[in-house]
Amino acid sequence: MRISWITKDRKVQSLVEYGKTAGKYNDSAVGESASYRYFLYKSGEIHHVKIGPLEPSTIYYYRCGGSVPEFSFRTPPLAFPIEFAVAGDLGQTEWTESTLAHIGARDYDVFLLPGDLSYADFLQPLWDSFGRLVEPYASARPWMVTQGNHDKEAFPIIYPQGFRAYNARWQMPYQESGSTTNLYYSFNVAGTHIIMLGSYTDYDVDSDQYKWLQSDLNKVDRVKTPWMFAVVHTPWYNSNRAHRDDGEKMRKSMERMLYEARVDVVFAGHVHAYERFTRIYDGKADQCGPVHVTIGDGGNREGLATRFKNPSPSISLFQEPSFGHARLRVVNSSHAYWSWHRNNETDSPVADGTWLRSLSSSAARNQTLLQSKFAKDEL
Numbered sequence: 001m002r003i004s005w006i007t008k009d010r011k012v013q014s015l016v017e018y019g020k021t022a023g024k025y026n027d028s029a030v031g032e033s034a035s036y037r038y039f040l041y042k043s044g045e046i047h048h049v050k051i052g053p054l055e056p057s058t059i060y061y062y063r064c065g066g067s068v069p070e071f072s073f074r075t076p077p078l079a080f081p082i083e084f085a086v087a088g089d090l091g092q093t094e095w096t097e098s099t100l101a102h103i104g105a106r107d108y109d110v111f112l113l114p115g116d117l118s119y120a121d122f123l124q125p126l127w128d129s130f131g132r133l134v135e136p137y138a139s140a141r142p143w144m145v146t147q148g149n150h151d152k153e154a155f156p157i158i159y160p161q162g163f164r165a166y167n168a169r170w171q172m173p174y175q176e177s178g179s180t181t182n183l184y185y186s187f188n189v190a191g192t193h194i195i196m197l198g199s200y201t202d203y204d205v206d207s208d209q210y211k212w213l214q215s216d217l218n219k220v221d222r223v224k225t226p227w228m229f230a231v232v233h234t235p236w237y238n239s240n241r242a243h244r245d246d247g248e249k250m251r252k253s254m255e256r257m258l259y260e261a262r263v264d265v266v267f268a269g270h271v272h273a274y275e276r277f278t279r280i281y282d283g284k285a286d287q288c289g290p291v292h293v294t295i296g297d298g299g300n301r302e303g304l305a306t307r308f309k310n311p312s313p314s315i316s317l318f319q320e321p322s323f324g325h326a327r328l329r330v331v332n333s334s335h336a337y338w339s340w341h342r343n344n345e346t347d348s349p350v351a352d353g354t355w356l357r358s359l360s361s362s363a364a365r366n367q368t369l370l371q372s373k374f375a376k377d378e379l
Contacts, residue, residue: 001051001075001142003031004171005064006044006131010035014047018062022070025063027051036168038159041124048171056190071139076109080332082190083107085141087298087325088114088233088269089148092130095323095343096299102341102348103325104137110189111141114269115148115199115233119301120165122153127165145170146196147183148233148269150300162200172196177216184209186216192330193225195263199233199270203250213254217261222360226333228263230290235268237280237292239316242305243271255282259289262359265328265338269296272305273321274340276352285315291356295340297323318352334361 003016014033017025031049035042047064054060056078063070076082085108090096103111118130134143147166154162167182174185183198195216203209220228234247236255247268258266259281271294281289297304304321312319324342331337336356341348 001054001073002171002173003049003051003062003064004047004169006046006128006169007065008044010045012045012047012065014049015066016049016051016062016064017066018051018060020058020060022061022072025061034168036164038122038124038153038164043124043165043168044128046168073140073142074109076142077190080191080330082109082192082330084110084112084328084330085325086112086114086267086293086295086328088267089116089150089272089296089300090130090134090298091116091119091300091302092126092133093299093301096133098343099297099299099323099325100134100137102343105348106327108141108327111137111143112194112229112231112267113143113145113298114231114267114295115146116150116269116296116298116300117145117148117166117170119150120153121150122155124165127169131169142189144187144194144196144231145172146231146233147198147200149200152200179212180208184212188225190330191225191333192227192229193220195228195230197230197232197250197254199247199250203253205253210253213257217257220261222262226360227330227336227358228261228360229328230258230263230266232266232268234270235275235292235294235296236266237277237283237315238271238294239275239309239312239319240271240273240294240305240321241307241309242273246270259286262288263290264336264356264359265291265293268292268294269298270294271296272300272302273297273308273319274324274326274342274352275308275316275320276318276338276340276354277315278317280315283315288359290359291338293326293338295326297321298325299323299343317354320351322351324348324351334358 120126236251
């Protein structure tokens, strides 16, 4: 687990002390720190410390920099079941607070955020306030994020590549997954392989990201990780009037790879609404393709994208322009339950839900049936 925090005091040591009992720290680790400038703004000292090895499904108590306060987090399980909370385009509004409160009200293991974190949009102190806003949640469970357009903050000549604050503050395990940039990476957790793709870095066939994805998919063992999910910011399928075709070039470049690898679900943000599609490939329903879900409804300051195509395309199964979050409970190697919960209701009940069957188990079942047919000439 990587612990990240920021201090005003630049002399604070990048030290994390941790243990399984509150107030008792049997282990410690030292990491590194740095700061960044963005025009007249200078950040505090940003510390990153990797701790472990850690035991699964275990609560650890820890403190940073050798002083209080004490925090605690729980590690994910080693095997199924595992539950993910999913929400994109968070921002820092009252709706954001509502989304986070609903997420925190029920237990989960890992949070997935498909881009657009702080909505700082060049105003760097908003990255600091975003950190304070999410600290109660991000300090207690793993937060795995990818970048969105509002995280880029590129400026011609001076900061042409962008993502200066994002890369400095939200360091993901890209090196551990063979990536050369924080903008895309992958990780395994409890029988799932999760690919975090970069919508705002090169993705054509000659790009580093394309070649990395090829390599990453070739390494996946569907026996060890029978579920595979991908997370992007710009949706590849979208029946909302907002951001139409923003992800089309990336889809044309990378969709075939995900299809052939039998990725189960693709999560996206960007469009400020919720939409769930059937399994798709190349614009058509295909039972060997991934389910596509847009979940860009975390609470951003720009409001909701209220206009969907009418009539809706047959491949789009559910649409709603409401703020909320989703949960993916992977029950075992073959079945998972997806649910979406709107903020408007106090107890955030299931507004949309469906059972999913992993494509790895479906492929195995279909192969068994095919062999049975050839052997007995019947299904």
